[in-house]
Amino acid sequence: MMKFYLNGKEVETQAPSTMRLIDLLRDEFQLIGPKEGCGEGECGTCSILVNDLLENSCLIPIGAIEGAEIITIDGYCKTEQFQILSDCYSEAGAVQCGYCIPGMVMASAALLAQNPHPTEDEIREGISGNLCRCTGYNMIVDAIGLAANKGVGLW
Numbered sequence: 416m417m418k419f420y421l422n423g424k425e426v427e428t429q430a431p432s433t434m435r436l437i438d439l440l441r442d443e444f445q446l447i448g449p450k451e452g453c454g455e456g457e458c459g460t461c462s463i464l465v466n467d468l469l470e471n472s473c474l475i476p477i478g479a480i481e482g483a484e485i486i487t488i489d490g491y492c493k494t495e496q497f498q499i500l501s502d503c504y505s506e507a508g509a510v511q512c513g514y515c516i517p518g519m520v521m522a523s524a525a526l527l528a529q530n531p532h533p534t535e536d537e538i539r540e541g542i543s544g545n546l547c548r549c550t551g552y553n554m555i556v557d558a559i560g561l562a563a564n565k566g567v568g569l570w
């Protein structure tokens with residue numbers, strides 16, 4: 416049995432340590448915010464925070480997260496910070512098909528937590544592991560800049 420923290424609560428699992436974290440989150444804990452896109456660490460749709468750092472849940476075996484603090488979009492979306500960030504995404508027109516957005520929001524959250532006032536280049540770097548096929552990224556960059564101006568970096 417292994418214990419870790421999931422969206423602020425201690426949880427445990429008997430799943431095999433080689434299981435991918437994305438599968439554990441979606442299948443055992445019914446947290447369907449992280450999406451499977453490439454399954455190879457290339458697209459970022461499965462992004463989560465592990466001890467406040469952005470990670471691809473498709474690449475992590477659950478044996479590696481014992482005792483860790485995992486935050487998924489399902490938990491983050493209940494925070495005040497998310498509400499501000501989400502309003503900024505809407506204001507900037509940064510949500511089109513929406514497929515990339517859960518991962519983009521987690522990348523935004525991780526970036527702003529570490530760097531509350533990023534430059535445009537730093538924003539682009541912060542979301543460089545997250546692919547969006549719709550927006551051309553400029554509107555997402557604008558949304559994160561708006562959120563930074565509203566203090567979203569402060570957890």
Ligand code: FES
Pocket residue numbers: 450451452453454455456457458459460461462471472473474
């Ligand atoms: S599904 Fe994990 S990076 Fe693409």
Ligand code: FES
Pocket residue numbers: 509510511512513514515516546547548549550
């Ligand atoms: S909004 Fe469609 S993939 Fe980003």
